[in-house]
Amino acid sequence: MHVHRFERLWLVAALAMIVLFIGTVTYGAVGAGYGMVDDTGGQVDPTDATASENFREPGVYNGSEPGHYDVYIEAKQFLFVPGTSDPVRVPANSTVTFHVTSTDVVHGFEVVGTNINTMAVPGQVATVTVKFDEPGEYGLVCNEYCGSGHHTMEGSLDVVPAAQFNQTEVN
């Protein structure tokens, strides 16, 4: 069978593009350091989140080993607690696990300028673990439309130099 030269060229080009696209999608999913937020954070009663062992009073807690912290964040219309009225403060050079849940509607929890980005779903705790090497200030934003005040729902996260971190802020 004779395949015309241009026909063959287009076949090869189309196949190469398919391989390229599959490659870029695969890289985006697994190659760039992204991790998916799964359901290991467990469930809570959204009307009484702290009653469950999967969630605590919102705030910063010492983690299971030195240099590790657990931060429990409640998202609700239109606040992050903590985060909105007081910044979340953690020391630099620490590993922080955020446990985020919502007590009303679906919200988002994004730490601006990082790859921390999850939904906050009523009844479900999302956990994300991150290492902060350097001091810095980050914004927190809700990126799921959650009602009339959605655009105002924001907060801040301060990663302070370890020497300035006051252990009394930890629960």
Ligand code: CUA
């Ligand atoms: Cu909370 Cu949008």
